[in-house]
Amino acid sequence: MPNIDLLAFLFRFPLGGCAVAVSTLAAKNSKGRLGGILLAFPAVYLATVLGLSMDFKGSDLLFATAQLSKGSFAGMAADFFCAVAASFLILRYGWKLGLILSLLLWALIAPLLYFISVCF
């Protein structure tokens, strides 16, 4: 079992939290079309990539970011299906069950797309 650096863990939590909270504030304060765009800001992805830059340097960093991005690509494609499914499921089953069902759908589609992308 690898040792998890507690300091690194504690540092990442506010990093991700702030990225999400700040993009929410920006979305709330800009009216209309810009607000809708900021709703899907890749905050978690950016925070993770920034976190990588603390662990790796030079060509290792490039390699790690490229690897991480390939996984995120499959996850984002699943995000799209999840968002479209959510807009239908929420209208049909209400927001609580609809959101849970669409997140379950994401958890199913994301690994599936990942293994498909690894095979090709």
Place this chain on the structure above:
Amino acid sequence: MHMIIINFRDLCLRFILGGATVAGCFVLLQFIPSKSFAGLLAAFPAIMSASVIIAGHFGNSKQAADIALGASTGMLACISCILTVILCIEHLKSWSISIIIALLVWFLSAYLLNYLINVFLEKYMGAVHV
């Protein structure tokens, strides 16, 4: 001041959701040797889920469904952002420049896609989604 107090609980929920996903992704990175699999979690729709929860809790399901539909165009923009990161890192070999270019691509494609879907909805459905 009143607005800030209402938004505070909402912001706390987002802070916890965002922080938990990033920290969870970091833990997965330590356990799983394959970096790309941990990247899946980095694409967790944290802002969208938090927004849907808040819209559903304080408003109604129709508003929550509209938010999910609006987020789907943003997700397409995120896909183009990540493709840009992969391509730029391969060809430019510079980490910071790649991230900056990818963010610009994300903004431009999100703006364009959102504009296009609004035009489409107005023309064929007679409704304007934000």
